[in-house]
Amino acid sequence: MTPAARRPEAKRLPGLRTASHLVLTGAVPAAMLAVMTGLIWFNAYAFTVSTLSALKIAIGVVPTAAVLGSGLWVLVFKGDKPLPGVPVHEHEHPDLWALVRGVAAAVGTAPPDRILLTADANAAVMEDTRLLGLVAARRHMTIGAPLVAEMTAPQLAAVIGHELGHYAARDTRFSAAAYRSRRAFVHTLTVLNRDDYLQRAMHFLLRHYGLLVVRGSANLSRRQERLADEAAATAVGSAATAAAFAALTSIAATWDLFRRDHLRIAWDQGFLPADAFAGFRSLRASLGDEPIEADEPDPYDTHPPMHERIAAVEALAAPGELRILPGEASSLLRDPARLLDAALLDGLEPEARAMRRADWTALVRLHVLASLAEPLVAANAARALGRPPTVETLLDALDAGLLEELGTDPDAPQGDPPRVRRERARVLVHKGLTGALAARIDAAGGVEWAESWPFPGAMRSILADPLAALVDAAVADRPDTSRLRALIDSVERLQGRPQNIGTAHRGEDPRTHGDAQGGERPRAVVEAVHGGRQPAGADRPDPAGGPHRQPRRDHPRPAGHPRG
Amino acid sequence: MDPTVNPAEIIPGLPDIPAVDVTRWGMPPMEALSTDLSRTVPAVAAAVDAVRAGDWRPAAALLDRSYGDWAMRAVAVHALGEAAADDVRWLEAWKAAVGGRDRNLAVVEAHGLCWLSWKLRGNRPDATARQQEAFHTLQMRCEEVAQRAASLAPEDPTPWLTLIIIARGRGYSAETFTSIFRELQTRDPLHRAGHEFALMYWSESAVSFEPVLAFAERAAAASPTLAFLLLQAAYDAEDDFEGVWQDPRVRHALDTILRGLASPAAAVGVYAASDRNWAAYALVNSGRGAEAVPLFVQLGTNASARPWEDFGPDAVVVFDAFRRRACAAVRT
Numbered sequence: 001m002t003p004a005a006r007r008p009e010a011k012r013l014p015g016l017r018t019a020s021h022l023v024l025t026g027a028v029p030a031a032m033l034a035v036m037t038g039l040i041w042f043n044a045y046a047f048t049v050s051t052l053s054a055l056k057i058a059i060g061v062v063p064t065a066a067v068l069g070s071g072l073w074v075l076v077f078k079g080d081k082p083l084p085g086v087p088v089h090e091h092e093h094p095d096l097w098a099l100v101r102g103v104a105a106a107v108g109t110a111p112p113d114r115i116l117l118t119a120d121a122n123a124a125v126m127e128d129t130r131l132l133g134l135v136a137a138r139r140h141m142t143i144g145a146p147l148v149a150e151m152t153a154p155q156l157a158a159v160i161g162h163e164l165g166h167y168a169a170r171d172t173r174f175s176a177a178a179y180r181s182r183r184a185f186v187h188t189l190t191v192l193n194r195d196d197y198l199q200r201a202m203h204f205l206l207r208h209y210g211l212l213v214v215r216g217s218a219n220l221s222r223r224q225e226r227l228a229d230e231a232a233a234t235a236v237g238s239a240a241t242a243a244a245f246a247a248l249t250s251i252a253a254t255w256d257l258f259r260r261d262h263l264r265i266a267w268d269q270g271f272l273p274a275d276a277f278a279g280f281r282s283l284r285a286s287l288g289d290e291p292i293e294a295d296e297p298d299p300y301d302t303h304p305p306m307h308e309r310i311a312a313v314e315a316l317a318a319p320g321e322l323r324i325l326p327g328e329a330s331s332l333l334r335d336p337a338r339l340l341d342a343a344l345l346d347g348l349e350p351e352a353r354a355m356r357r358a359d360w361t362a363l364v365r366l367h368v369l370a371s372l373a374e375p376l377v378a379a380n381a382a383r384a385l386g387r388p389p390t391v392e393t394l395l396d397a398l399d400a401g402l403l404e405e406l407g408t409d410p411d412a413p414q415g416d417p418p419r420v421r422r423e424r425a426r427v428l429v430h431k432g433l434t435g436a437l438a439a440r441i442d443a444a445g446g447v448e449w450a451e452s453w454p455f456p457g458a459m460r461s462i463l464a465d466p467l468a469a470l471v472d473a474a475v476a477d478r479p480d481t482s483r484l485r486a487l488i489d490s491v492e493r494l495q496g497r498p499q500n501i502g503t504a505h506r507g508e509d510p511r512t513h514g515d516a517q518g519g520e521r522p523r524a525v526v527e528a529v530h531g532g533r534q535p536a537g538a539d540r541p542d543p544a545g546g547p548h549r550q551p552r553r554d555h556p557r558p559a560g561h562p563r564g
Numbered sequence: 565m566d567p568t569v570n571p572a573e574i575i576p577g578l579p580d581i582p583a584v585d586v587t588r589w590g591m592p593p594m595e596a597l598s599t600d601l602s603r604t605v606p607a608v609a610a611a612v613d614a615v616r617a618g619d620w621r622p623a624a625a626l627l628d629r630s631y632g633d634w635a636m637r638a639v640a641v642h643a644l645g646e647a648a649a650d651d652v653r654w655l656e657a658w659k660a661a662v663g664g665r666d667r668n669l670a671v672v673e674a675h676g677l678c679w680l681s682w683k684l685r686g687n688r689p690d691a692t693a694r695q696q697e698a699f700h701t702l703q704m705r706c707e708e709v710a711q712r713a714a715s716l717a718p719e720d721p722t723p724w725l726t727l728i729i730i731a732r733g734r735g736y737s738a739e740t741f742t743s744i745f746r747e748l749q750t751r752d753p754l755h756r757a758g759h760e761f762a763l764m765y766w767s768e769s770a771v772s773f774e775p776v777l778a779f780a781e782r783a784a785a786a787s788p789t790l791a792f793l794l795l796q797a798a799y800d801a802e803d804d805f806e807g808v809w810q811d812p813r814v815r816h817a818l819d820t821i822l823r824g825l826a827s828p829a830a831a832v833g834v835y836a837a838s839d840r841n842w843a844a845y846a847l848v849n850s851g852r853g854a855e856a857v858p859l860f861v862q863l864g865t866n867a868s869a870r871p872w873e874d875f876g877p878d879a880v881v882v883f884d885a886f887r888r889r890a891c892a893a894v895r896t
Contacts, residue, residue: 417650427698
């Protein structure tokens with residue numbers, strides 16, 4: 001009796017399922033081919049009967065056949081787009097290649113022909129396929145730079161083992177083909193060019209069918225994911241695989257946050273971080289195990305929930321066939337910092353390559369000073385007093401009772417009541433004055449810039465009093481600018497002694513290289529936080545303002561308040 | 565044409581339907597309509613008139629006299645707060661006279677900042693980044709002052725009303741919002757304005773009609789004076805969910821309010837006009853416009869309340885359109 005014949009009935013079902021999946025993915029092209037052939041044949045036949053009728057028929061048939069034909073071409077023969085990423089050559093990075101080859105051998109499939117390092121927080125194996133995945137050519141592996149930066153070598157091996165495990169044909173002899181065909185199918189759906197009307201028509205035809213196929217084979221997909229997980233665990237061990245999966249979620253979520261809120265903090269000023277991945281590491285460390293909101297689920301994603309996958313992998317208690325030296329995954333690369341940075345740049349807009357680099361505290365400084373600046377107030381001050389818009393000009397204008405002139409906003413609604421007009425000016429001038437002061441104090445060396453993850457940084461000044469209170473006094477209805485003027489004097493005296501940290505403006509002798517006098521820590525003038533948000537904060541990032549969501553009902557009143 | 569659809573509501577500028585002369589039904593002409601929210605309660609109107617003329621004393625006396633009558637206090641503080649947001653001089657004179665620790669002054673000051681923040685922002689769709697920033701700055705300042713007002717009058721729910729509005733403006737989480745709402749509820753379990761703003765909060769964060777309606781139903785079960793919340797919920801949901809006005813729970817609430825308005829006792833409270841407004845709006849949108857005609861007659865020139873108020877500069881136009889639709893629905 002052959003081993004296959006001894007299999008219980010249930011065990012044969014996956015084979016049927018994968019086969020039917022292949023039929024499903026192939027059904028559309030087959031039907032399209034049949035319809036197109038039928039139409040052409042019918043039209044050709046018509047020509048043999050009556051040329052005039054055949055011409056009339058051709059008016060309808062030719063465009064239809066053209067849509068079907070071009071769609072078929074796209075579906076079946078469309079070449080794969082070039083993959084993103086930076087090539088990792090074997091002769092330059094033999095350690096990583098040795099790991100990948102070892103894992104491929106352990107899971108029982110061929111190693112990739114090419115490895116690319118990408119700016120995404122995932123890994124993948126792709127093949128150049130034809131005929132909806134039935135024919136495979138070159139195999140490519142992409143590895144996300146964030147994984148290399150944050151994982152240990154065994155964890156990275158587990159991720160690679162999972163991806164290669166999909167091609168290991170552990171389930172049925174169809175499973176690798178089914179995996180390939182599903183990927184090719186989804187890939188085709190996502191790469192169809194919506195600007196091209198023929199391809200758009202194809203997308204329209206296939207959109208719902210595609211979801212049907214992918215969701216219809218969800219059980220199959222989950223089964224294949226589990227088998228790929230098993231392959232990884234068998235190769236590198238349950239412990240490393242479970243740890244890798246746990247890290248994967250947090251790395252991906254943190255990477256999204258990092259790319260959105262941190263990487264670009266000084267982008268507008270033309271700067272990128274000198275060491276982006278050091279910042280990424282600090283961010284991830286600062287977030288701890290705080291849950292980060294997940295992105296919208298991808299309708300084509302059929303992975304089981306991560307906690308189930310981790311539990312299943314741990315239950316295997318696989319010791320691992322490969323011996324992988326512990327240590328950071330980045331140590332598998334030669335000059336990892338340079339290569340990781342190249343991968344990061346690869347995922348950014350082309351202008352990023354020309355940008356200057358600065359360390360995190362310098363980026364924080366650039367960002368905070370830029371976000372505090374209020375050019376409108378400076379322009380108003382220059383116009384009102386006919387002088388360059390220095391801090392002194394602003395203060396002189398406030399002393400002269402020109403608050404509303406300084407805070408004129410040409411874009412504000414006309415016809416504000418008096419208090420509204422005045423408060424609008426006050427808020428604007430407060431900001432403008434704070435920005436001008438921050439720049440001035442910073443220029444005199446009176447600001448400490450610090451990293452402050454999960455926010456990128458904080459700004460601490462040498463001032464004994466919070467700046468905000470002094471600015472409040474300056475923009476009050478009866479302005480008092482004397483304390484700010486004294487502050488500027490004292491700060492200017494510090495210039496050239498940038499190490500001084502103390503309450504120098506009180507006329508005391510600041511000590512060098514130490515804390516503020518009496519052990520007093522420098523106070524935070526502005527806990528400057530860039531556009532990022534607190535992952536677990538109480539505030540939603542953009543609080544709703546008006547009473548209603550509906551724009552037509554939105555109005556400036558806080559209330560629709562019943563009375564009567 | 566479907567009488568419940570007003571083309572002017574869909575595309576501003578289209579003529580309102582139908583062309584009915586509402587004065588024939590005993591309603592004032594459109595030019596006479598007022599959106600001044602202080603008009604509804606004579607005592608409040610008198611206090612607001614006085615402060616706009618620079619005299620804070622009638623306002624102080626009204627708030628002193630009505631301490632404990634939380635409904636009246638909410639209405640008065642809301643109207644005085646708007647006046648304070650327009651012109652702060654009378655408030656400063658009041659402060660100079662009584663000092664900074666007066667509980668009446670503090671609650672008006674806080675609510676005035678709340679109004680001010682919205683006035684600084686202006687209409688949301690046109691608000692610039694600077695307007696948004698000013699809005700947030702003032703919301704934070706208001707929150708501080710409202711908390712101080714709450715500490716000066718520990719039993720007064722009114723500062724908590726201000727804090728509920730701010731919580732909405734600042735987009736606080738559901739837990740934070742609930743804890744603030746609970747402070748109001750312990751001071752006045754049936755606080756009408758507090759419930760109204762709380763429903764706005766839940767409505768904005770809701771993805772479906774049901775949880776909002778459930779909140780409204782729980783409140784209405786506690787007292788028929790809160791039955792309007794179901795109409796407010798339906799009004800919030802009507803653009804997204806068809807048939808909300810036919811929902812039996814909404815219809816039941818509408819009947820409850822109409823019964824209350826028919827009884828002489830209930831028809832004279834500070835919130836009677838509010839109930840009339842909600843009921844009139846609901847009747848027209850439920851295809852029962854003819855029943856709204858007497859309500860519009862009673863409302864007279866007062867087009868200041870919700871739901872009309874939400875249409876901002878178009879409030880009078882929308883109010884008038886609904887009056888005409890009500891009149892047109894009467895079978896002659």
